[in-house]
Amino acid sequence: MKILVVTEQRQGKWNNASFETLVAAQQIASATSETVSAVIIGKGVAELAEEIAGKNVADVLLVEHELLESYTPDGYCVALKQVIEAAKPDLVLFPHTYQVRDFAPKLAAFLGKGMVGDCVGFRNESGKLVFVRQMFQGKTVADVTFTGAAPWFASFQSGAFRSDLLAAHAIGKAPVNAMSVELKPEQIRTKPLELFKEAKSSVDLTQAPLIVAIGRGIKAPENIAQAEALAKAMGAEIAASRPICDEGWLPMERQIGSSGQTVAPKLYMALGISGAIQHVVGMKGARTIVAVNKDQNAPIFEIADYGVVGDIFEVMPAITEELQKAKG
Numbered sequence: 011m012k013i014l015v016v017t018e019q020r021q022g023k024w025n026n027a028s029f030e031t032l033v034a035a036q037q038i039a040s041a042t043s044e045t046v047s048a049v050i051i052g053k054g055v056a057e058l059a060e061e062i063a064g065k066n067v068a069d070v071l072l073v074e075h076e077l078l079e080s081y082t083p084d085g086y087c088v089a090l091k092q093v094i095e096a097a098k099p100d101l102v103l104f105p106h107t108y109q110v111r112d113f114a115p116k117l118a119a120f121l122g123k124g125m126v127g128d129c130v131g132f133r134n135e136s137g138k139l140v141f142v143r144q145m146f147q148g149k150t151v152a153d154v155t156f157t158g159a160a161p162w163f164a165s166f167q168s169g170a171f172r173s174d175l176l177a178a179h180a181i182g183k184a185p186v187n188a189m190s191v192e193l194k195p196e197q198i199r200t201k202p203l204e205l206f207k208e209a210k211s212s213v214d215l216t217q218a219p220l221i222v223a224i225g226r227g228i229k230a231p232e233n234i235a236q237a238e239a240l241a242k243a244m245g246a247e248i249a250a251s252r253p254i255c256d257e258g259w260l261p262m263e264r265q266i267g268s269s270g271q272t273v274a275p276k277l278y279m280a281l282g283i284s285g286a287i288q289h290v291v292g293m294k295g296a297r298t299i300v301a302v303n304k305d306q307n308a309p310i311f312e313i314a315d316y317g318v319v320g321d322i323f324e325v326m327p328a329i330t331e332e333l334q335k336a337k338g
Contacts, residue, residue, distance in 0.1 A: 227282015285310030
């Protein structure tokens with residue numbers, strides 16, 4: 011059996027979720043004795059293909075074409091349909107990004123297959139893969155299996171797997187095999203415009219290694235300055251639970267949770283956050299979770315690696331002061 015991971019890059023830069031999906035593929039391969047291949051498509055992406063070849067894959071399929079320089083759902087679907095028909099994988103995996111949501115269901119339909127999207131895990135039951143996906147904003151999960159013949163399609167939620175666990179190839183780089191695809195201008199029905207650029211104040215928290223997040227315990231907007239000082243001392247990004255953003259105390263792009271961003275930083279410090287499921291689903295993939303809350307029964311302590319039962323207005327300045335001292 012064979013797993014094919016469809017990686018994602020934009021303007022020559024990786025989306026980190028691609029590496030998370032490779033980790034998922036490696037773990038599935040380990041459980042099922044399968045092999046993992048990766049495919050990268052675009053134009054002028056040979057260097058990226060060489061990079062991914064060192065990430066413990068059997069081989070890398072490099073698909074370059076003038077009409078693939080900019081993303082279009084039609085171009086990607088036409089190209090990937092040819093790749094899948096030639097490579098004949100049993101399982102095709104994607105990172106669950108906005109781009110993948112745009113084209114992957116169409117690609118699966120092209121091939122007459124179904125797709126399980128936004129998965130958070132998997133397990134192997136007597137040789138049969140069971141995919142796990144959240145429902146009702148993370149309040150419950152569903153086990154999903156495929157029926158019918160391969161190939162099967164699935165995407166994994168950002169943060170479901172840790173990209174730092176991505177294994178290097180034990181015997182050097184895997185081969186990079188260039189694949190040619192037939193793609194005509196008339197097959198592409200949309201014209202790519204300039205990439206959307208967020209305002210300078212915006213931030214992609216999914217790429218942040220350190221995050222300091224605040225909840226209702228911050229009490230008032232004027233107290234946010236203390237959390238921002240701590241974040242600055244740590245070199246972290248500031249974030250919040252939904253109530254803080256709903257009040258307008260922080261912009262919506264800083265919101266973590268089911269209706270905000272899903273993150274998986276190296277360190278997530280939750281200050282005055284109770285740990286409602288809507289927030290937890292957006293940050294439980296963090297490598298280390300530190301929680302500070304006055305309520306010793308707060309649900310956040312159930313998932314925290316380190317917990318401090320205390321007043322955040324005593325803890326925040328104390329940590330900030332120590333960090334500043336350490337910097338000299």
